[in-house]
Amino acid sequence: MDNFPSCPSILVLLLLFFPLSWADSHDTFIKCLSDQSNQLSSIVYTPTNPSYTKILQFYVRNRRFNRTTTPKPSLIVTPLTETHVSATVVCAKSAGIHLKIRSGGHDYDGISYVSDDPFIILDMFNLRSITIDAKTQTGWVQAGSTLGELYYKLATISKTLGFPAGVCPTVGVGGHLSGGGYGNMLRKYGLSVDHVIDARIVDVNGRIMDRTAMGEDLFWAIRGGGGASFGVVLAYKIRLVPVPEVVSVFRIEKTVAQNATDIVHKWQLVADKIDNDLFIRVLIQPVTINKKRTIRATFISLFLGDSDRLVKLMGNDFPELGLKKEDCMEMTWIESVLYWANFDNGTSIYALLDRNSNVNFLKRKSDYVQNPISKEGLEWI
Ligand SMILES: Cc1cc2nc3c(=O)[nH]c(=O)nc-3n(C[C@H](O)[C@H](O)[C@H](O)COP(=O)(O)OP(=O)(O)OC[C@H]3O[C@@H](n4cnc5c(N)ncnc54)[C@H](O)[C@@H]3O)c2cc1C
Known part of the structure; x- marks a missing residue:
């Protein structure tokens, strides 16, 4: 020893x-x-x-x-x-x-x-070039671009071409598409990666490869398999999707006293069955109203069509929300992108190029609900 x-x-x-x-x-x-x-x-x-x-x-x-x-x-x-x-x-x-x-x-x-x-x-923030070919309705987006920059670029080229991806404009393309990417056109067009048709990556040996060179297995893996797992993504080639010249949005708030529990319960039953042009997100938050704590459900929507059709659709399939024409706003798709990102009405599309973002203390977890939560369950939450 x-x-x-x-x-x-x-x-x-x-x-x-x-x-x-x-x-x-x-x-x-x-x-x-x-x-x-x-x-x-x-x-x-x-x-x-x-x-x-x-x-x-x-x-x-x-x-x-x-x-x-x-x-x-x-x-x-x-x-x-x-x-x-x-x-x-x-x-x-x-x-x-x-x-x-x-x-x-x-x-x-x-x-x-x-x-x-x-x-x-x-x-990767310097690698942010975006080229769009309106004729083929495709584009190359470098990984260091933000979603806002992609949406902005689309708006400068066409009023009727969009891309289904997240609602936060400062999210990076590199990490977002590597993980799947979902947004408010999810019901109509699926995930962002469903519209990726080619990519350029650097593998562990430093080789730069496109879809043909990397092969279909790796190409499959980099579309949702998680960032940083399979190499460095340099750029994604995307296929754009058609959006109408006029879309509609609404935001409706309901407290527990206004029947929020029943309406959220019904929303669960219709959200995945209603017309695919319609996406409704619900945000459930504790709030104080007239010095009393309560729960408020906020229904935020994007409809790929005009408000007459939207009101009719909601009247048939989700009358409990009580949507009226005056609750709806018609706008272009790019304006709806700003609306969903919580910019004030009339904000210039240049705002989408701003890389500054509010930075908070965050801890987030996501899950998929396989079966609707019962009314008792909602009340318990
Ligand atoms: C405020 C906020 C809002 C969000 N909104 C949405 C939404 O609406 N929809 C949605 O689907 N998601 C949303 N997300 C989640 C977001 O899409 C993921 O966290 C995504 O991975 C972020 O990508 P990033 O490039 O910004 O992040 P980063 O932190 O840069 O990267 C995330 C992961 O990807 C890897 N990665 C980054 N770039 C590359 C690259 N070029 N090649 C290989 N790997 C790479 C990183 O190493 C890391 O593992 C949101 C997140 C936040 C914080």
Whole structure:
């Protein structure tokens, strides 16, 4: 036993060993990257760079992960070209460094920019070009684009082409489409990934591949299999969907005293059966009205058609909500995108290009309800 070092000695050895090996990997990575890219200084941010904190924090979309105790990356790489992405993957692999891929930073648990292991961030925000071909009704969208930028681009090209994806404009295309992507045209058109027809990715060996090169299995996996699992997505080729020149929206609030429980219960029975042009979301929240705590259900809708048809449809299939024509607003599809993103009526579509977002403390979980919740269950909730 005398030959073994004492516990404090082991600790000192460990402390010496780990920082050194990490520093070595770090240097290996930087050297490898500079060998491959002469633009290194403009794409790599170390903690001593004055822009490091700003870049790191800009795409932190959850204040839970913006604390002094949150683990920080030792480097942020911000590629300007596909080749930069490829070089980053190759160098991170050869240096044995954990790579986090970030597009819009909206991961609910900060997975794209936090890790307990030493890590670097591959930040895709510069790769945000979007090209739309109205003739073929398709487009290429780079992973660092936001949904808002995609919707904006569509609006500049056509009033009758849309894309079925999420309602929050600052969500990144890279993470959103990798995970499926659902929005308020879900009932008519399914998920975003149902409209992805090609993609460009960088695999673990740094190869840039399109659908043909990657093969159908991998192409299937990157459309919903979860971000960062199968490589770095550079861009998705999407098929656009037709939207009418006039759509309708409404927002109706009902408290418990206004029969919210029965109406929400009925909504569960009709929501998946009513005309596919109609999507109704319900938000159930505790509120205080006249100093009394109660529960309020807010019904928010997008209808791909005019308000006359909407009112008739609702009268037949969901009369309990009591929708009247004056509750509805007719607008273009892009205006409905702004409406759903809670912008005031009349807000310019330029607002969709704004990458700033309100950052809150968030913890979110989703689930699928297989059977309608009973009225008793709703009351219990
Ligand atoms: C406020 C808010 C509103 C939302 N609204 C909706 C909604 O309406 N509909 C909906 O379906 N979802 C919604 N989401 C969920 C959102 O779609 C997912 O969290 C999505 O993964 C975010 O993508 P991102 O690029 O912004 O996030 P990131 O945090 O950058 O990435 C998320 C995940 O994808 C990986 N990833 C990112 N980019 C790439 C890439 N280029 N290649 C490979 N992997 C990558 C990351 O490593 C991480 O694992 C919302 C989330 C928030 C916070």
